[in-house]
Amino acid sequence: MCETTSTPKFATGDRAILPEGASTIPIYVMGKMYEVPETLTIMKAMEFAGFRFLRGAGCRGGICGACPTVFRKAGDYKLHYGLACQTVVEPNMYLAQIPFFPANRASYDIEEMSGLADAIHALYPELFRCVSCNLCTKACPMDVDVLGYISALKQGNIEKAARLSFDCIQCGLCASRCMGEIPQYHIAQLARRVFARYIQPQAEHLKSRVTEIEAGKYDQMLDEMSGMSKDDLEKTYVDREREPDMVEPGSWMPQDRQYL
Amino acid sequence: MKISYYPGCTLKTKANNLEKAAVASLEALGIEVEEIDRWNCCGAVYSLTADDLIHHVGPVRNLIRAKEMGADKLVTLCSMCYNTLARANQLMKDDEVKRDTINRFMDDEIDYSGEVEVVHYLTYLQEQVGWDKLREQVKVPLTGLKVGTYYGCTLQRPAEVGIEPMGSYTQMTGLLEALGATVVPFNAADKCCGSYQVLGAAPGENSAASAILNSAAGAGIEALATSCPLCEYNLGKQQQQMLEKQAIEQGVPTFYFSQLLAVALGIDPELCRFELNDGQSLELLKSKNYLAAA
Numbered sequence: 001m002c003e004t005t006s007t008p009k010f011a012t013g014d015r016a017i018l019p020e021g022a023s024t025i026p027i028y029v030m031g032k033m034y035e036v037p038e039t040l041t042i043m044k045a046m047e048f049a050g051f052r053f054l055r056g057a058g059c060r061g062g063i064c065g066a067c068p069t070v071f072r073k074a075g076d077y078k079l080h081y082g083l084a085c086q087t088v089v090e091p092n093m094y095l096a097q098i099p100f101f102p103a104n105r106a107s108y109d110i111e112e113m114s115g116l117a118d119a120i121h122a123l124y125p126e127l128f129r130c131v132s133c134n135l136c137t138k139a140c141p142m143d144v145d146v147l148g149y150i151s152a153l154k155q156g157n158i159e160k161a162a163r164l165s166f167d168c169i170q171c172g173l174c175a176s177r178c179m180g181e182i183p184q185y186h187i188a189q190l191a192r193r194v195f196a197r198y199i200q201p202q203a204e205h206l207k208s209r210v211t212e213i214e215a216g217k218y219d220q221m222l223d224e225m226s227g228m229s230k231d232d233l234e235k236t237y238v239d240r241e242r243e244p245d246m247v248e249p250g251s252w253m254p255q256d257r258q259y260l
Numbered sequence: 261m262k263i264s265y266y267p268g269c270t271l272k273t274k275a276n277n278l279e280k281a282a283v284a285s286l287e288a289l290g291i292e293v294e295e296i297d298r299w300n301c302c303g304a305v306y307s308l309t310a311d312d313l314i315h316h317v318g319p320v321r322n323l324i325r326a327k328e329m330g331a332d333k334l335v336t337l338c339s340m341c342y343n344t345l346a347r348a349n350q351l352m353k354d355d356e357v358k359r360d361t362i363n364r365f366m367d368d369e370i371d372y373s374g375e376v377e378v379v380h381y382l383t384y385l386q387e388q389v390g391w392d393k394l395r396e397q398v399k400v401p402l403t404g405l406k407v408g409t410y411y412g413c414t415l416q417r418p419a420e421v422g423i424e425p426m427g428s429y430t431q432m433t434g435l436l437e438a439l440g441a442t443v444v445p446f447n448a449a450d451k452c453c454g455s456y457q458v459l460g461a462a463p464g465e466n467s468a469a470s471a472i473l474n475s476a477a478g479a480g481i482e483a484l485a486t487s488c489p490l491c492e493y494n495l496g497k498q499q500q501q502m503l504e505k506q507a508i509e510q511g512v513p514t515f516y517f518s519q520l521l522a523v524a525l526g527i528d529p530e531l532c533r534f535e536l537n538d539g540q541s542l543e544l545l546k547s548k549n550y551l552a553a554a
Contacts, residue, residue, distance in 0.1 A: 117273065130300075130301065130318075131303075131314050131315055131317060131318055132300040132301060132303075132317055132318035132321050133314060133317055133365075134317075134321070134366075134368055137368075138368060145298070147300060148298055150300075151269075151298075151299070151300040151301060154269045154300075154301055155267075155269045155272040155273065156269075156272050156273040157272065179314070
């Protein structure tokens with residue numbers, strides 16, 4: 001996940017620069033104390049402390065799910081959960097990164113499934129080991145109702161599971177806390193795929209556009225553009241017709257309508 | 261009138277025929293059914309290990325959902341859900357130490373101490389509607405249908421939560437007689453269907469179930485009424501295989517009691533989802549001409 005170097009004297013790359021006069025707070029990473037500037041996120045604070053993330057860091061924007069953290073505060077037995085790139089350090093927080101969790105992931109061919117819950121139950125029979133302890137929901141850094149979608153799947157309600165799990169970022173903290181060894185996040189992803197493929201109404205305009213693309217309607221335009229010089233391509237981009245900002249919907253049409 | 265209702269996972273999938281018919285019947289009787297919010301699995305089987313409290317968390321969480329909705333009664337249908345919910349409720353009411361441990365573990369929930377009463381659908385109908393009033397609502401009397409009441413274990417055992425004492429079948433009998441059917445007693449009415457034990461047996465070789473079907477057929481019973489998806493699986497869905505293996509001489513169509521109720525109330529048979537029963541169940545009702553009016 002990460003390796004340590006000596007405590008930094010100066011800022012490089014992503015490493016935070018400590019402003020003059022900024023106060024520092026103690027945090028404990030994997031049991032060892034580090035003085036880090038307050039107001040930093042856990043990820044920045046760890047990098048300030050000398051850790052370098054080779055894995056376990058991704059978008060740094062709170063959406064890729066690569067950097068889940070489990071932490072506790074001094075004097076409190078309660079565990080807390082967050083994303084290292086989003087959670088701001090607090091004094092005396094004890095933390096560890098869980099960059100990967102070895103949860104079971106079934107292999108399947110979505111084209112050979114159906115919109116019935118039986119197939120999901122067959123791929124993940126451990127779903128029925130749930131005892132409704134709700135530790136999964138408590139661990140979710142995205143506030144997803146994990147027990148809710150697991151219950152929905154046991155009830156055969158794929159749509160409800162897909163909708164309840166929509167905000168899941170696949171960090172795996174739910175599975176890390178599950179006494180039933182259920183890989184909740186992988187099951188939810190399957191539910192969303194089954195929902196999209198077999199249950200949700202298909203968009204007709206998308207189908208017709210894909211047919212047009214496959215029939216080669218845009219091939220010539222793309223060939224022309226890929227053959228252009230960089231200067232010509234830039235000029236084409238700058239000169240392109242563009243819908244004006246804040247225009248009344250439906251009131252603007254481009255001059256060139258050959259691809260509409 | 262409005263009731264808080266707990267369905268159960270199987271009632272949304274394999275035993276949807278139990279639920280759909282039951283809910284439609286209550287609505288036909290003018291009772292509004294409010295499914296509790298965010299319910300989870302009932303636990304399926306009540307854990308008998310004295311220190312195994314984690315398996316009571318699921319049922320208690322459902323009871324908390326009902327309490328949050330302000331319900332004083334929670335009506336449920338499936339015998340196994342009824343049993344698990346009622347026993348967990350009793351534990352929370354009576355055992356102060358375990359109640360405290362469970363409430364402390366569920367620090368994400370309000371405290372619970374058995375404030376909600378778990379009521380089986382049959383009991384609810386008997387107490388809130390009554391068999392005489394129900395009889396007045398019957399549109400298609402099941403005249404001439406010889407029915408056996410098959411309660412299964414979890415509706416009556418243990419006595420503390422049983423809807424009535426062992427050997428007594430007055431609630432389902434009262435219901436079926438109000439619908440115009442003839443209730444016929446049979447010797448194996450209180451025997452276990454084989455429960456989950458049958459998973460280890462070859463299909464159609466569940467001697468517990470074949471003994472019940474043979475006993476019912478011998479008493480001249482044409483249809484068995486049950487309240488439990490597991491009993492229905494063992495007695496109904498396995499029947500063709502029992503016939504093929506000659507474990508039983510003749511079939512006895514099985515129904516959920518709610519399906520017979522819905523048919524008698526003249527409710528659209530589509531809502532009874534007979535396609536989830538063994539094929540002979542629907543055939544029997546057609547041959548008796550009960551579905552003609554719908």
